[in-house]
Amino acid sequence: MDTQAQIDAVDRALTTGEREGAPAHVQTIAQTYRAPIEDVWDAMTTLERIPRWFLPVSGDLRLGGRYAIEGNASGTVESCDAPNSFGVTWEFGGGITWLTVRLSPVDAEHTRVELEHVALADDVGAEMWEQFGPGATGVGWDSALLGLAQHLTTREVRPDNSAEWLQTDEGVHFLRLSADRWADAHIASGADAAAARRAADTTFAAYTGAPAAPGAD
Known part of the structure; x- marks a missing residue:
């Protein structure tokens, strides 16, 4: 695995927007895969296939259905335009955010996947946002795209010890790079550079158990 290449x-990217008339943080993360759009759609929307690259999921993935990801979020399928896009609520820890995934064919053998995650600013809270920034969720989405890349490339099933891999030297390096790239996106959106780097350090520490950088809290 070439973590740097991934x-x-x-x-x-990080922008500000609105949801239901309220200010919101809008994160987007995108990657182009060497796979036709029908295959990528199937990988991302089939109950039997999602656990091969992400986490076990149960429920009804039809429009209006409820789903649950083992040990993670649950929600409702709010939109579905196969094989181009789907949108779900992402309900976790008593809060609700919104996830939209868009697929677009680059050519017959390549597909671009864009994931948009919207969270109300008031629900995140200014203190939490200052402490962790976009990396808190962004690092998790980076890990998901990594899993999808591995699956579409090798067809291998996501290993049961994938969480353990993140604690290896290679996994920790991946988490560090992801946190730093989300700091870059944070800065590009207008955030203070030093504050964005501190938030990235705090996020990295939260994912790895490493001591937070001085002043990061």
Whole structure:
């Protein structure tokens, strides 16, 4: 696995927007895969296939259905336009955010996947945002795109010890690179550079158990 190449293959962006008339943080993360759009759609929307690259999921993935990801979020399928896009609520820890995934064919053998994650600013809270920034969720989405890349390339099933891999030297390096790239996106959106780097350090520490950098809290 070339972690640097995977990190470099992903585009990340952070903007402000609105949801239901309220200010929101809008994160986008995108990658182009060497696979036709029908195959990528199937990988991302089939109950039997999602666990091969992400996490076990149960429920009804039809429009209006409810789903649950083992040990993670649950929600409702709010939109579905196969094989181009789907949108779900992402309900976790008593809060709700919104996830939209868009697929677009680059050519017959390549597909671009863009994931948009919207969270109300008031729900995140100014203190939490200042402490962790976009990396808190962004690092997780980076890991998901990594899993999808591995699956579409090798057809291998996501290993049961994938969480353990993140604690290896290679996995920790991947998490560090991801946190730093989300800091770059944070800065590009207008954030203070020093504050964005501190938030990235805090996020990295939270994912790895490493001591937070001085002043990061």
